[in-house]
Amino acid sequence: MMDDKEPDAAGLERREMLLAGGAALAAGLVPAPLQAANRNSSALGARLQGVQHFGLTVQNMDRAFEFYTEVLGGTEVMRDGDFQGERIHNTLLTDQEIEARERGVNPRTIGVPDLLGGSQRLDVRFVQFDNVVIELLQYRDASEPMGGPKSFAEPLDHMSPAFPRMMHICFHIRDDVDFNRFIHDLETESTRRGMTQVRANRVMTVTSEKDRLAAPMEANSNPITEGKSNGWRLIYCKGPEGEQLEFVQALGPVKKTFDDALAARRKLVVAR
Incomplete structure (x- = not known):
């Protein structure tokens, strides 16, 4: 039996060929069809460019x-929109259609819009x-205008980050920004625009909306100063x-942890 620490000549040759092939691919010396063939046979993670977007219905x-562009400063x-028809309906809703049939119920009763027949549309x-x-996605009845306040289904009344399947969008505040002041200004600007749902938590215990609003500004954020999350x-x-x-x-330390992880990730991607 061969010693695992001493590869045979064939193994060395194969390894050298793989390394050479990877170097040629990185240098752009491999013809495009061959590059595609190599990519399509590689690990799934090597075929991704990363996260393209987060979707919010x-x-x-x-x-x-208005909130995501004018308040938070994103750009369009x-x-x-006005998406309808068989292909888009099946692209987005096949799983829900099958679930409705398995339950023996009308798909509309479990929140499946009728893009197939065009009764509802997607923008x-x-x-x-x-x-x-x-x-941003909005499902609406065909009779409703684009961008309006009426949607196909009612929103969930109770949203908790503790619910399995619940997701959230996290925004990264710049290093030199006063975090507590940012939250104060965010709530003030949102209230001015009539966006009364925009409410941040407080780190101190409050038992009413009046108490939340009366909390001091330093209660607007939770600074972690120990452990692996030090600096968060x-x-x-x-x-x-x-x-x-x-x-x-x-x-601080947690920033370095994330920066190091990103640098390591970039090296890994280049080496693929």
């Missing part, structure tokens, strides 16, 4: 768009931030649609 498209990438808008895109500052907040948001600031 909203009740009021114009209100949500594009908008499209989308994409908003660009520095490192990610957010997609955060607070959870609801958006104008009742969606779960988070705002974070990463400084």
Whole structure:
């Protein structure tokens, strides 16, 4: 039996060929069809470029768009809509259609819009931030105008980050920003625009909305000063649609942890 620490000549030759092939691929010396063939046979993670966007289904498209662009400062990438028909319906809703049939119920009763027949339509808008895109989606009846306040289904009344399957959007506050002041200004600007759902938590115990509003500004964020998360500052907040948001600031040791992880990730991607 061969010693695992001493590869045979064939193994060395194969390894050298793989290394040479990887170097040629990185240098752009491999013909495009061969590059594609190599990529398509590689690990799944090597075929990804990363996260392209987060999607949020909203009740009021114009209100949500105003919040993510005018309040939080994102920029519009594009908008499209009035989507209907068999292909888009099946693309988005096949799983829910099958579930309805297995339950023996009308798909509409479990929140499946009729894009197939066109009774409902789908509109989308994409908003660009520095490192990610957010997609806003609105399902509406065909008779309702694009961007209006009426959606196909009612929003969930109770949203908790403790629910399995619940997701949130996290925004990264710049290093030199006063976090507590940012939260104060966010709530003030949102209230001015009539977005009363935009409410951030407090780190002190409050038992009413009046108490929450009366809390001192230093209660607007939670600074972590020990352990692996040392340097992390955060607070959870609801958006104008009742969606779960988070705002974070990463400084000190935890900033280095994330920066090192990103640098290691970039090296890994280049080596693939």
